[in-house]
Amino acid sequence: MTTQLLTLAFERPAIDWHAVAPELTLLAVGCLITLIDIIFLEKARPYTATLAGLGVLATAIPIITLAMDGVDRVLFDGAYVVDDFALFTKAIFLISGYVIILLSTNYVAEGDYWENEYYGLLLASLMGMVMMSSSRDLISIFVALELLSIPAYLMVAWRKRDARSNEAGLKYYLMGVFASAVMLYGMSLLFGVSGSTQLSEISSFLTNGNVSSVSAITLAIVFVVAGFAFKVSAAPFHTWAPDVYEGAPTPVAAFLSVASKAAGFVALLQLIYVGFHNQSAVYEPLIWILAAASMTFGNLVALKQTNIVRMMAYSGVAQTGFILAPLAVAGHAGLEDQALSAILTYLAIYAAMNLGAFAVIITLSRKTGSAEIESFNGAFRYAPAMTVSMAFFLFSLAGIPPLGGWFAKFEVFSVLASSDDVWGYALAVIAAINSVIALYYYASVARCMWADEAPENDLTPVSTTSSLVSALAICAIVTLAFGVVPQIVGRFADVTLLTLGG
């Protein structure tokens, strides 16, 4: 096949320009930012963040038109697909990206970091994520993964005068590359066995083909899933997360914990649903273990944290367990779509509440200059609005109604309970117990902020900026709205990946 390709003259495949408009818009804005930097140098700096933000919002326009159009578009022989799943996840990435830009605005400017490069890289990484949503081919998945990861390695080390940031960047890079390598090995096995890189073809090979090498396929699936388990920081592949979150600039930590994690899940979903859907005997137990381990381990370690960013990192590991849980029963007949929409719902709600929590952390750290939980004591006295919003986000993460998180957890429980097998129920009970453990540390933080005395009784108000306040407002409104009218997210998350997978 390869030799055939070489002998043919290159012929441009038909491109549906509308379908790739979001990616192109992001690319154009990224180039524009770089160009402006080259031409205007320092003078352009104050406008870069705004420009990047507008660029992300502009990208949303083709997404909306594509969604209104409502036709599934298949490009490059099925390697790149724009369907409802892709559009929904692209929207999550872009909205989170926009909030991250709002969070970064003052942080990056006040730290006197390299603004133009920062936003250029952020947009590049976002573009990788947006591409990931549509990739239904091992190669495009890998390209998207590297495109979203490599800028993130740089951004983690952005505070380059801080040793911890450098350490975080190096750690993230080494672990990331290692995971990529493991995953790539799995992919090569998949290609070797099935003879194709396209997920739908791999799937039909696994269904119909003469599968003589069961062990090779099992190994391949385990390796690929493990590679993405790193990306979504599932235990036991989570060890990088706390150090990297702590060392990275806080907005970048927020980016990793939300957008990058969601991208990992998107890839995982596509691989499992489109690629090895009928291999549930392999991936279900694997995911079950990952989910149970992530929830339990993440929560137990989070209990002992004194630094809020580290706590959020471990809480993120635990949340990953929750998001993975529906996948552990996704192979059951009739549950596929329900599990998918539960995961997507969770990702959307998780993005809102986690970004919100980071927004408060960033705002309060402006005053306290520290991320120790103790330094936030008594914040209710000097920043009541911030404290109330933090309580909102924390209890939403804990899954207390009427805040968004309850619906996310509810959907997870609902999938597990409808699996009608002992393993599903067992995971539901583990999840239920874990949501209680999680409440302990979320509620402890809320309690410190509400009830304790401020350190040194310093009651000077925090200085907020308009971009931080808007980020906070977006997250708070979305978190509450998702909780009170879950239908909003429920309707959009009601998608399928199976029609094209076949």
Place this chain on the structure above:
Amino acid sequence: MENFINDWGLTVTTFLPMVGVAVMLLIPKAQEELHKKTALATSLLVAVMGILILTQFDFDATGQLQFAVDHIWIDVINSHYAMGLDGMSLPLVLLTMLVVPLCIIYSWNHFPEPQNPKAFLILILVLETGMIGTFMAQDLVLFFVFFEVVLLPMFFMIAVWGGDDRRYASLKFFLYTLFGSALMLVSFLALYFLSGSESFVLSDLIAAVSSNGVSRTAGLWIFAGMFLGFGIKVPMFPFHTWLPDAHTQAPTVGSVILAAVLLKLGTYGFIRIAIPVLPEAAVEWAPWIGLLAVIGIIYGALGCLAQTDMKRLIAFSSVAHMGFVMLGISTLTDFGINAAIMGMVAHGLITGMLFFIAGSVKERYHTLDINRLGGLLIQAPRMGWIFGLCVMASLGLPGLAGFWGEFPAILSAYNPGNGLPVTTFRVFMVISALGTVLAAGYLLWLLQRAAFGTPKDEFAEDPSITDVTKHEWISWAPFLALIVAIGIYPNLIFRVTDGAVDASLDDCLQVNASELTPEQEEALGCASIYNLHEDHEDHEDHEAGE
């Protein structure tokens, strides 16, 4: 007007407090007076809505859901915004509407440290929405949401305005209840999927379970999950340990709301959801529930005897009293559950009142250590007498509300529902009757130590120890009036609840097999678990024996 109440009454009542919250959020923190007035006005408006609903309530059809609304809420999971009011929920809703404004009046001039009336009152109003919503919700998901909404304000109320040990108590309260409700949610979901119900609406679920059936094992597990969720909230022995801590550390108003309304969410869950949905699992669990209830009665009473802190003592007495309520429920009879609802209302009024008094005593004496108190009747005679009245009511003196909660509950255990072991329940009856003796013991001892005698030297000349103040009178009078009124005329409650309880119970639990024609019996189609015939013979044996 009628139409408005019919269609919107329950929704407006439930969410009116949130409107008040929205208004208060816009008022600057410094205008404390305005905050108090807004909060009071809101809660009074809710009470007015309650009265309007009461005037429209059809007392001849208490078994039916009235003012019912049913709209799709979350399409993807078939959850409805279904609200309704029947004779079972009406007394509890009215109790809530009464308690909240009175609590606001009580705290008017003495907000606990660190003050901040704005936040405190907002939390009370959020609580009100949660409590009223729970009693009205007819959809399990909606019920769950309201059930949980209550947790947050209570957590903050204890954590911020509580006593010295508030950090520990607030988290313990939150974690215990969340543990129960997380498993309860799993149970709800399992019930929904296993029964194949078309929605989470209670009536749909009941219909689906009775037509499609749920396997015995599944039913038992599901009931166990709900039992944990509701039982922890009640709280039943051995899940009660959060209660003494939460009560002791909570600010006065928090304790009152906790005792008067929050504990009832658990017992209400049993009679509204667990028993009607899974009557057969309930039959199998009932002896165990009865056992835990009786242990709770005795354990709570013994716990009371060991306490030196007045508030903690009242908290333990709650464990004992809720034991009577649960004993009534565990009989699965019309009589027992009516007694249980009466017990809930009576306990709400009486224990709420006792916590009010404890709060006022604490404010005057700055301690609740029973050994340091004494001579309340000399220093503040009116308060002393009110205290005496409440103690009498709490120990179940006939003529006061408490009697009608305890006595019928004990009596109902004599004749439990079909399928329950009669002998076991009669043993429970005897033990719980002993519990009332212990109750008289610890309560009279409390009264003797705190109110009788002469004041201790340290307080003898303290000018800050005054008698009942104006705010206290206003907030206490309705409680006292109701305690007496219900005591004299218990039909006030029984008349409302009876129809609803009867409608909620499975026919097989109550029917007397000897009076049925074979055709009727076949039409009922009772499962063997109800032991219709054996039970019947059993009864005759006993009657012959007597």
